[in-house]
Amino acid sequence: MSTKEYSNGEVSIVWKPEKCIHSGICVKTLPKVYNPKERPWIKAENASSEEIIRQVSKCPSGALSIRQESKTMIKIDREDNGRKGRFVIYDHDAFAGEMTYVWAGESRFIIDHTGIEENFIGRGLGKQLVMKAVAYARNNDLKILPLCPFAKKVFDRDDGIQDVRA
Numbered sequence: 001m002s003t004k005e006y007s008n009g010e011v012s013i014v015w016k017p018e019k020c021i022h023s024g025i026c027v028k029t030l031p032k033v034y035n036p037k038e039r040p041w042i043k044a045e046n047a048s049s050e051e052i053i054r055q056v057s058k059c060p061s062g063a064l065s066i067r068q069e070s071k072t073m074i075k076i077d078r079e080d081n082g083r084k085g086r087f088v089i090y091d092h093d094a095f096a097g098e099m100t101y102v103w104a105g106e107s108r109f110i111i112d113h114t115g116i117e118e119n120f121i122g123r124g125l126g127k128q129l130v131m132k133a134v135a136y137a138r139n140n141d142l143k144i145l146p147l148c149p150f151a152k153k154v155f156d157r158d159d160g161i162q163d164v165r166a
Contacts, residue, residue, distance in 0.1 A: 005067065008044040011052055012067040015042065020063035029160075030055040050124075057131050058160030062138050074125070076132045085109075087129045087136075089116075096120040099129035099151065101144075108143040108166050109133075111151040130154045137164040 001019065005012045013033075026034040032046040033055070044052060056064045068074050073092040079085055086100040097116035101109045111133060114126050130151050137144050143166035146152040155165055 006042040006044040010049040014065045021061040110145045111148045114150040
């Protein structure tokens, strides 16, 4: 599958044209970045990284995703044993935090805890964990029940992720 990338210097918007369903959510929610009448049609430099990440999380098809630029060496891994699992976030290979979940049937999981190590607090890493879980749920036709207070707050504040809420 072909991809195209558009960067603002901090994050890159990765677009997979074949996966795009052209719902127009990108254009409606962030028109200063997405303009199908111009070339290139995505101008990531016209918005902050936070605005871009928030908008990309609303893409219903998963055609848009985010790639962090190399100066922020963030990596998120998923571990799962079939009954429970976790998303683990690392910064420059140092453990920075985790979000744990338990399975509730075959098509739903419950986020029960999100924790960020003290020296990494305030950098948005907890939200990155929740958004990684949202992306995983979308890619696998799953639903999420956010019981963890932090995850629940992220879901309550972001209308763009309600499609995966159980």
